[in-house]
Amino acid sequence: MSEQDTQLPALSRAGHASHCFRFINGLPAAKTDLDPSRLAIAFYCIGSLDLLGELEGRIPQAERESWREWVWEQQAGGKHGTGFRPSPFMVAQGGPSAPPMANYAHCDTPHIIMTYTALLTLAILRDDFSILDRSGLLKFLRACQREDGSFSTTPGSGESDLRTLYCAFAISSMLNDWSGIDVPRATSFIALCRTYEGGYGQSPFCEAQGGTTYIAIASLGLVPSTFSQRLTTSERQKTIQWLLSNQHESGGFCGRTNKDADACYCFWCGAALKILGAGNFVDARALAGFIARCQFKFGGIAKAPGETPDPYHTYLSLAALSMYPPKTFDGDARPESWTFDSLDPLLNARIGTAVWARKYIPAV
Amino acid sequence: MRSPYSLQRKHGVKRIRQTAQDREAKRQREQSRIKDYLALTNVILTGKKNKDWSEDAFNLTTRILQLNPEFYTAWNYRRNIFAWINFASSHQGILKILSEDLSMTMTALKAHPKVYWIWNHRRWCLENIPDLSESDPNDNTWKKEAWDRELFVVEKMLDSDPRNFHAWDYRRYILANMPIPRPPASELAYTSRKIESNFSNFSAWHQRSKVLSSLWESGDLDESKSKEKDRNIWCAEFELIRNAMYTDPNDQSVWMYHRWLVGSSKSCLLVIAHHLIASVRECHCCLSSNNFNVFNIGCMESIVCYKRMLIKDHATDVDLAMLTRECNGMLQQLQELDPLRRRRYEDLVGTLLK
Numbered sequence A: 001m002s003e004q005d006t007q008l009p010a011l012s013r014a015g016h017a018s019h020c021f022r023f024i025n026g027l028p029a030a031k032t033d034l035d036p037s038r039l040a041i042a043f044y045c046i047g048s049l050d051l052l053g054e055l056e057g058r059i060p061q062a063e064r065e066s067w068r069e070w071v072w073e074q075q076a077g078g079k080h081g082t083g084f085r086p087s088p089f090m091v092a093q094g095g096p097s098a099p100p101m102a103n104y105a106h107c108d109t110p111h112i113i114m115t116y117t118a119l120l121t122l123a124i125l126r127d128d129f130s131i132l133d134r135s136g137l138l139k140f141l142r143a144c145q146r147e148d149g150s151f152s153t154t155p156g157s158g159e160s161d162l163r164t165l166y167c168a169f170a171i172s173s174m175l176n177d178w179s180g181i182d183v184p185r186a187t188s189f190i191a192l193c194r195t196y197e198g199g200y201g202q203s204p205f206c207e208a209q210g211g212t213t214y215i216a217i218a219s220l221g222l223v224p225s226t227f228s229q230r231l232t233t234s235e236r237q238k239t240i241q242w243l244l245s246n247q248h249e250s251g252g253f254c255g256r257t258n259k260d261a262d263a264c265y266c267f268w269c270g271a272a273l274k275i276l277g278a279g280n281f282v283d284a285r286a287l288a289g290f291i292a293r294c295q296f297k298f299g300g301i302a303k304a305p306g307e308t309p310d311p312y313h314t315y316l317s318l319a320a321l322s323m324y325p326p327k328t329f330d331g332d333a334r335p336e337s338w339t340f341d342s343l344d345p346l347l348n349a350r351i352g353t354a355v356w357a358r359k360y361i362p363a364v
Numbered sequence B: 001m002r003s004p005y006s007l008q009r010k011h012g013v014k015r016i017r018q019t020a021q022d023r024e025a026k027r028q029r030e031q032s033r034i035k036d037y038l039a040l041t042n043v044i045l046t047g048k049k050n051k052d053w054s055e056d057a058f059n060l061t062t063r064i065l066q067l068n069p070e071f072y073t074a075w076n077y078r079r080n081i082f083a084w085i086n087f088a089s090s091h092q093g094i095l096k097i098l099s100e101d102l103s104m105t106m107t108a109l110k111a112h113p114k115v116y117w118i119w120n121h122r123r124w125c126l127e128n129i130p131d132l133s134e135s136d137p138n139d140n141t142w143k144k145e146a147w148d149r150e151l152f153v154v155e156k157m158l159d160s161d162p163r164n165f166h167a168w169d170y171r172r173y174i175l176a177n178m179p180i181p182r183p184p185a186s187e188l189a190y191t192s193r194k195i196e197s198n199f200s201n202f203s204a205w206h207q208r209s210k211v212l213s214s215l216w217e218s219g220d221l222d223e224s225k226s227k228e229k230d231r232n233i234w235c236a237e238f239e240l241i242r243n244a245m246y247t248d249p250n251d252q253s254v255w256m257y258h259r260w261l262v263g264s265s266k267s268c269l270l271v272i273a274h275h276l277i278a279s280v281r282e283c284h285c286c287l288s289s290n291n292f293n294v295f296n297i298g299c300m301e302s303i304v305c306y307k308r309m310l311i312k313d314h315a316t317d318v319d320l321a322m323l324t325r326e327c328n329g330m331l332q333q334l335q336e337l338d339p340l341r342r343r344r345y346e347d348l349v350g351t352l353l354k
Helices: A013-025 A029-051 A061-073 A112-124 A134-144 A162-175 A183-192 A210-222 A233-245 A263-275 A284-293 A311-323 A351-360 B020-049 B055-067 B072-085 B091-111 B116-127 B141-160 B165-177 B184-197 B202-218 B223-229 B231-247 B252-263 B269-289 B297-313 B320-337 B339-353
Strands: A075-078 A081-084 A152-154 A157-160
Touching: A013 A029, A013 A311, A029 A061, A029 A112, A029 A311, A061 A075, A061 A112, A081 A112, A081 A134, A112 A134, A112 A152, A112 A162, A112 A351, A134 A152, A134 A162, A162 A183, A162 A210, A183 A210, A210 A233, A210 A263, A233 A263, A233 B339, A263 A284, A263 A311, A284 A311, B020 B055, B020 B072, B055 B072, B055 B091, B072 B116, B091 B116, B091 B141, B116 B141, B116 B165, B141 B165, B165 B202, B184 B202, B184 B231, B202 B252, B231 B252, B252 B297, B297 B320, B297 B339, B320 B339
Parallel strands: none
Antiparallel strands: A075 A081, A152 A157
């Protein structure tokens, strides 16, 4: 069967934009457990609008301004440096009237993953970063790094695995200042997480997983050449092989051996392959076909066909398509719905956003 | 994550349209729940700020963590209260409180089996169980019992979701830290049980590889003995894989584990590789002769992988030209049989020719 035989349906860009817009405006009670991740949810929503090219056309400037202000309200400085909190709930009597640089108390500390998503969100919204506390940020990174080289989500406590390490690397890269972290110690932790399968687990001894493999590969890709941490040829080949073996017959990618395809792994595995220079081995049209089937009728993209959508899977699916736009044919429903600007796989941002971040986040 | 806008639809049941009144009533209920939750959050954070270590404050953290186990500040606050009020009391008292928390988090885990903060709190409870009974300094029975029970809990979690990697990671943590360690052979037996109940459970195969590796490293299973002289363990391992191969040759777990077993001993690669190629070939022929119209991709990929290993690491000991020809042939076939990875196979042909 040739590529042309399976018709590609349309990508419902307007529907997905609406889905994200609805989530930005509020989450229902059933979503209470997302309260400690609000900044991340905001990133997935705003990021999706950015990838769809809907930000400036559809969202009034006043609204985009209010989003920028809301993100800055989460910046907090204190004993362990400065970062961004997940949401206003961390401040007892804070909220919209809290000053831009609230002080945090013990255990109300900023969160490293939220700090990463905050910086990207502000770059998407084209902030000039004039009120970013850069030295505080470096202090915060130092406070989060552990003996074994990994990073905890909050200084001194919280889970510490490869995800937080990536955030520390991405923040340092955007700052263009690596003095906040001990790079050799961190890269030795990455090496400990590598498995015989060729992928990387969340921590040493864990099974290889698509998300953490992306994180390891992207982290190694972000490290400046002075630290020269590269995979050997044979390691690189093994990782490519493992990643490719995760492209399922449905066209989507799985996260681990013998699991089902999930739209978010289209990004995690796809981006890792791109960074390793093996993007041309991915069947982009099959990937798009799978994501097309994950679309929810009323907007948003779900993890698998028939499931309910959410901003996380929506954003990552669109990011995957930005790296792997499918070849389209006349017989396809709406070929133009599948065009995207390129994405920087290392930072996980549209190229324009990545360029902006690297220009305005570093100190002058 | 479920969208708030998803419509309930069950098989064969018509979608029930809600009236405007129903929707409004639902919205009011939601608003009220959100308002209560936010009010509770505010009370707790204020209490924390004012260093309120009372029992009332403790009970409030219980309430909010039931509503939202991801609220990590509340977990931190709860542990602070413990430290303040309980650790001044007797070992018996501490044990009672920690046991209650282990029960409470058990309920939370059933509903939220992948929330880090719950697993972390359990670790904290375990690590704070007093070492010794005050009355008998040689008695660490309750500590031993608590850790044994924990292993039982994690087994139940793995029965319910055998791929939950939080649970597998927690299991490794318990085994590494139990007051009286379990013999590795018993863990090997556990992985056998999990694998035999489902060959597709790659997490169990993965755990098995970890146990065998640590046995080899510690010298309990001397690698050279187990692989060359003491063939029993080695043969038993390959027999297990052969069973899995024939049960479901499309199962990725088997091929992945097979490759680990081969790759884990470089010194014996030549001997093992020939043996493996023969057994995989046998499987491949068996599938073809049983009227499987599709050549098994897993078999073919593995054969190519081992032949490439031989070409790379034992070039002087093999018929290089023949092996290269065979690999090329199989890679051409794989391009037809596995079109998703066609370009990768093309690239490998190119590498072989260099």
